[in-house]
Amino acid sequence: MDILFGAEALLGPLTGIGNYAAALLRGLRADQRIGTVRCFADRVWLADPLTQGAQPRAMPFSRLRRLALAATLRLAPRIPGAAALLPRKRKRDFVTMLSKAGASVYHEPNFILRPFDGPSVATIHDLSILRHPEFHPADRVEYMTRNFAETIERATRLITVSESVRAEMIATLDVAPDRVVAIHNGVGPQYHPMTPAELGPTLAPYDLEAARYLLFVGTIEPRKNLGLLLDAYEAQPPALRRRFPLVVVGGQGWRNEALVDRLAALAARGIVRSLGYVPAEHLPALYAGARGFVFPSLYEGFGLPVLEAAASGVPVLSSRGTAMAEVLGETGLLVEPQDVAALRDGLLRLLEDDALATVASTAAPGFAARFSWTHCVERTIELYQGVA
Incomplete structure (x- = not known):
């Protein structure tokens, strides 16, 4: 076939x-x-x-056909009806x-x-x-x-x-x-819990310590709800923010000018670490080394970063009423994505509740088995x- x-x-x-x-x-x-x-x-x-x-x-066009097509494209605006016919020809x-x-x-x-x-x-x-x-x-x-x-x-x-x-x-x-x-x-086999020795070579160049940062992975665009996440994170006690910086990983998206400016301002104050798009081979260690993973997207059809984090043995905070609930089942923390107070409280639990890390590490192999x-x-x- x-x-x-x-x-x-x-x-x-x-x-x-x-x-x-x-x-x-x-x-x-x-x-x-x-x-x-x-x-x-x-x-x-x-x-x-x-x-x-x-x-x-x-495509295997002959040189003559290529030249003819180029000429047609140049002349089309001058020929009545040609502009409408070109899409059909293509x-x-x-x-x-x-x-x-x-x-x-x-x-x-x-x-x-x-x-x-x-x-x-x-x-x-x-x-x-x-x-x-x-x-x-x-x-x-x-x-x-x-x-x-x-x-x-x-x-x-x-x-x-x-x-x-x-x-x-x-x-x-x-x-x-x-x-x-x-x-x-x-989820690929590269996403799994790791020891500090395994994490070190990837985390060190980013000046990160294992279990000493909060992670977000996603394109910088409105649907990911990163603005509300920043509100909830800034509401955390200063000592907790210093201990667990928020690390933002993701390429540039769209309709994000104000958000990009805000990330830059928070990075300048040392509150947020914005890494941009990172090589794919770095992602497994960045996930596995996090204290917790947060993904408060307003809408997702699946939410692959949520699965990758869960398979890496990391506690996950995500959005109720979305496909992420289907992926996480009973193992994740779910909040209303537009409720900043709920998101703030969820972050606090993610960072302070040691039992969550134990549960997440134990559940990791199950995610790899169910979602292959x-x-x-x-x-x-x-x-x-x-x-x-």
């Missing part, structure tokens, strides 16, 4: 969706039931998107490109299906653009609004990464229950077999 795989999420620094796509692609390539996995992004084939710095391989070319791949199933792990005439599967990670468009850039909202409904209609099957999002889709989008299946994300990428890949392949 040959698979056509949308790999756009694998280009550039990986975040949640990119990590999902990478783990899935590795698993598909290693499974004997899968023949060729052909990857593409936009309108180009990718030789190996898992290779760091992988570059797109251009779509036809794209359909031709993908149809020549000869795949049994096309899987788009990043929401929006591209044109394909065969069986197709789309992974829908969350409905945040529909529920909270104010959290996203305007161009992304416009793109998703224009294409999301067509994807839902055309997909042979839909995957969600949690039962929470599956229930949302059935209730709000009137999707037939038998068309959508929840397949949880997994192997299981995710296995269920995804079973879905492919059902539609091929």
